[in-house]
Amino acid sequence: MTAAVAAPPGALLRELRAVHALVLRDLLRMFGQPLQTVVMLAQPLLFLVLLGGGLAALVPATAVGGDYRTYLFPGVLVMTVQTPALTVGMRLITDRESGYLRETLMAPVRRSSLLYGHCLGGTAVASAQGAVLLAAGSLAGLPFHPLLLLSLLATLALTAFMLTALTAALAIGIRGVESFHTLLSLALMPLLFLSGAFFPLTALPGWLTQLAAVNPLAYAVDVLRRSIEGYVPGTLATTGVRWAGRQPPALLELLVLALMGAGGLAWAARRFGRLE
Amino acid sequence: MPRQKEASDSAGDRAGHTGRYAICAHGLTKRYADAEAVCGVDLHVRPGETFGFLGPNGAGKTTTIAMLCALARPTSGRAVVAGADVRTQQQQVRRGVGLLFQQSAVDPDLTLERNLYLHARLYGLPRARSRARSAALLELTGLTERRRHRVRTLSGGLRRRLEIARALLHEPGVLFLDEPTVGLDPHSRAQVWDHLARLRAHRNTTVFVTTHYLDEAEHCDRVAILDRGRVVAEGTPAALKAAIGDDRLRVRTGDDAAAAAALREDLGLRPVTAPEGLTVAVAAGPRQIPRLCAALAARGVAVHAVSLTEPTLDDVFFHHTGRRITPPGAPLGGDGNRP
Numbered sequence: 001m002t003a004a005v006a007a008p009p010g011a012l013l014r015e016l017r018a019v020h021a022l023v024l025r026d027l028l029r030m031f032g033q034p035l036q037t038v039v040m041l042a043q044p045l046l047f048l049v050l051l052g053g054g055l056a057a058l059v060p061a062t063a064v065g066g067d068y069r070t071y072l073f074p075g076v077l078v079m080t081v082q083t084p085a086l087t088v089g090m091r092l093i094t095d096r097e098s099g100y101l102r103e104t105l106m107a108p109v110r111r112s113s114l115l116y117g118h119c120l121g122g123t124a125v126a127s128a129q130g131a132v133l134l135a136a137g138s139l140a141g142l143p144f145h146p147l148l149l150l151s152l153l154a155t156l157a158l159t160a161f162m163l164t165a166l167t168a169a170l171a172i173g174i175r176g177v178e179s180f181h182t183l184l185s186l187a188l189m190p191l192l193f194l195s196g197a198f199f200p201l202t203a204l205p206g207w208l209t210q211l212a213a214v215n216p217l218a219y220a221v222d223v224l225r226r227s228i229e230g231y232v233p234g235t236l237a238t239t240g241v242r243w244a245g246r247q248p249p250a251l252l253e254l255l256v257l258a259l260m261g262a263g264g265l266a267w268a269a270r271r272f273g274r275l276e
Numbered sequence: 277m278p279r280q281k282e283a284s285d286s287a288g289d290r291a292g293h294t295g296r297y298a299i300c301a302h303g304l305t306k307r308y309a310d311a312e313a314v315c316g317v318d319l320h321v322r323p324g325e326t327f328g329f330l331g332p333n334g335a336g337k338t339t340t341i342a343m344l345c346a347l348a349r350p351t352s353g354r355a356v357v358a359g360a361d362v363r364t365q366q367q368q369v370r371r372g373v374g375l376l377f378q379q380s381a382v383d384p385d386l387t388l389e390r391n392l393y394l395h396a397r398l399y400g401l402p403r404a405r406s407r408a409r410s411a412a413l414l415e416l417t418g419l420t421e422r423r424r425h426r427v428r429t430l431s432g433g434l435r436r437r438l439e440i441a442r443a444l445l446h447e448p449g450v451l452f453l454d455e456p457t458v459g460l461d462p463h464s465r466a467q468v469w470d471h472l473a474r475l476r477a478h479r480n481t482t483v484f485v486t487t488h489y490l491d492e493a494e495h496c497d498r499v500a501i502l503d504r505g506r507v508v509a510e511g512t513p514a515a516l517k518a519a520i521g522d523d524r525l526r527v528r529t530g531d532d533a534a535a536a537a538a539l540r541e542d543l544g545l546r547p548v549t550a551p552e553g554l555t556v557a558v559a560a561g562p563r564q565i566p567r568l569c570a571a572l573a574a575r576g577v578a579v580h581a582v583s584l585t586e587p588t589l590d591d592v593f594f595h596h597t598g599r600r601i602t603p604p605g606a607p608l609g610g611d612g613n614r615p
Contacts (some may be wrong), residue, residue, distance in 0.1 A: 018397070018400065020397060021394045021397035021398040025383065025386070027393050028386055028394075029383070029386065032385055095381075098379075100381040100382070102347070103380065103381060105347065106370055108367040108368075108370035108400065115511075173519070
């Protein structure tokens with residue numbers, strides 16, 4: 001009995017424990033700072049209520065395929081998961097400055113496991129916040145339907161994972177929080193506006209639609225909107241990304257998200273492995 | 277079980293005679309693009325020993341520790357730490373060592389208890405064991421009452437104690453401490469050393485500690501002096517001090533240059549001139565004082581004061597490198613230099 005307890009645990013078990021520790025850290029931090037979490041959730045809600053409320057009477061249903069608030073909801077959801085996902089990158093940089101990252105790197109596990117832990121932690125926090133915002137779906141005219149909510153949550157989790165992996169990959173090479181901030185504020189605006197969150201991508205001039213087709217957020221918004229399409233009568237999700245003039249199937253769009261996430265993760269793991 | 281045996285056997289083969297040591301390094305070198313940070317360091321630290329690694333800032337202490345903990349890859353040379361090779365068995369090395377960084381960090385937004393628990397899990401301990409170890413170490417470091425406080429609320433000294441507790445969670449056989457007392461007030465510094473002494477008494481942990489406070493090196497069984505990436509002296513503090521001459525005489529005179537010449541030519545001594553006077557190393561200092569005063573008087577040099585001190589580790593460092601380890605204004609080794 002004593003020997004069984006003293007025997008070293010399996011290598012995989014150890015890696016899993018390390019991943020779990022990092023995810024748990026992120027969740028504990030979230031529950032430890034309820035005010036910050038509420039503030040993070042307030043911003044997308046304000047967008048939904050103020051921008052959606054203001055424009056709903058102005059934007060004709062024919063332009064966006066239904067009520068504007070319903071149209072805006074996928075974008076609001078993506079905004080919700082975006083902030084916590086980006087926080088992971090920020091944390092990597094502050095952890096590196098404070099020395100916490102070096103402590104983490106001392107753990108007797110693979111470097112890649114540590115990175116997966118960081119990314120999964122960000123994904124978990126972002127998904128939790130996305131789930132809270134899903135409860136506000138009725139403001140946008142969404143019915144309370146478990147299947148709809150589940151499919152939206154799954155897409156949000158995938159989106160959060162993709163964003164986390166890409167931000168982590170970027171953040172590893174950056175030394176200061178300020179330069180990371182600058183980079184983000186430069187990148188976020190076009191990413192959001194070219195995602196179809198606020199207006200149909202089909203309304204953009206041709207060269208901008210090309211850009212939108214390589215924007216990961218455009219796929220996330222489009223998949224979410226297409227999930228909603230079947231549940232809210234009178235909505236049509238035909239204004240999203242186009243490949244050679246045709247709308248790609250939703251499954252293919254999900255695959256694009258997953259591939260971008262996996263690519264980001266592989267890139268991040270490569271850079272993470274070289275840190276000293 | 278057979279797999280585990282095989283692993284330890286092969287580690288033993290590779291380690292060869294190094295198996296007797298907790299830390300054993302040969303020709304350890306780290307070269308960066310622009311400079312050689314550590315050049316050919318040899319170290320032999322026995323299990324249970326407290327080993328001091330002294331040197332000024334930038335001497336290569338932290339880089340050496342990073343290599344011994346398998347955080348940085350040596351450019352050349354090899355080292356076996358806690359029975360595992362730092363180049364080929366990195367994870368085994370890390371399981372066997374605990375490390376306290378110079379700028380150690382704990383998550384300020386989490387409680388003491390949670391910081392320890394998360395760290396234990398990161399090191400692969402099961403849940404129940406992580407909880408038990410965290411509680412035991414909070415007890416050992418006297419932090420149990422504060423366990424539900426956020427780390428943000430701790431003073432520097434208490435935080436350091438928490439970090440020591442964290443480094444010990446996975447029961448490492450070798451503990452590396454990189455400047456464990458830097459930035460602490462004298463009282464907290466003394467407490468850290470108390471804790472280390474207790475640890476040694478309880479668990480026979482090997483402690484490898486770097487410091488540039490020379491008085492702290494007196495707590496060590498043996499010390500090595502590192503300068504510009506090279507070990508320039510190694511031994512017990514007493515042996516190192518004995519090796520450079522028994523005593524130091526500090527002489528203040530009306531004319532230091534003439535006095536230096538007199539000591540050199542008439543008594544065959546090798547005085548060193550400093551702004552605050554002459555220093556000369558002599559055997560059997562008390563008996564030399566009259567002789568020295570007579571020699572100076574014969575040359576007509578006025579002697580204002582002569583004081584006798586036993587050599588400090590700072591003198592040892594000066595002897596080997598020609599420089600002082602302690603920057604001006606900082607506390608020197610020994611008690612007499614602080615007001």
